[in-house]
Amino acid sequence: MSTEQITAKMTYATIPDPRPEAIVIHCSDPRFQAAFEQFLEHELHLEKGQYVPIVVGGGGGVLAHPEQLPKEFKFLKDRLEHYRRVFPSVRRIVLINHEGCRYYDSIKTKVLSFVGSFLKPAPDHAREDLSLVTRVFQHFLSHLGYTVELYYARFANAERTKVVFEKVGN
Numbered sequence: 001m002s003t004e005q006i007t008a009k010m011t012y013a014t015i016p017d018p019r020p021e022a023i024v025i026h027c028s029d030p031r032f033q034a035a036f037e038q039f040l041e042h043e044l045h046l047e048k049g050q051y052v053p054i055v056v057g058g059g060g061g062v063l064a065h066p067e068q069l070p071k072e073f074k075f076l077k078d079r080l081e082h083y084r085r086v087f088p089s090v091r092r093i094v095l096i097n098h099e100g101c102r103y104y105d106s107i108k109t110k111v112l113s114f115v116g117s118f119l120k121p122a123p124d125h126a127r128e129d130l131s132l133v134t135r136v137f138q139h140f141l142s143h144l145g146y147t148v149e150l151y152y153a154r155f156a157n158a159e160r161t162k163v164v165f166e167k168v169g170n
């Protein structure tokens, strides 16, 4: 076997000079990855390379609670500010929360214990929190100059094999 054969590797295409127009923050839950990508392409007309994905447990939900989850908020804020410099073409930010988010359940329990509440998180708190995100952006992230779009992925059948995406807020 020649050296060339040993080192031969498959190659994969890159997008050498992307001009992303959006940052998209969504959860890393493997059940939803294909649906998120298809939604972005089919309904928001964002193809790969046209957006900067930030895929993290709980999605942008932590942005609703900067005081209660300061480290997680800073993690996302730092990245948003970094991408603002690196990709000046970005104009908007898309946040997608989803039904049945296990990470979200855990952070919400943390938030509720912080405020001394014995309440259990509401079943659709991931959706309710999206409206808080708009206010947080106005207070803490307005310097980015992004418009904010919020979506909620809700199960569309009892078997939980399909989701629909609802626009939340304005």
Ligand SMILES: [Zn+2]
Binding pocket: 027, 028, 029, 057, 058, 059, 098, 100, 101, 102, 103, 104
């Ligand atoms: Zn999730």
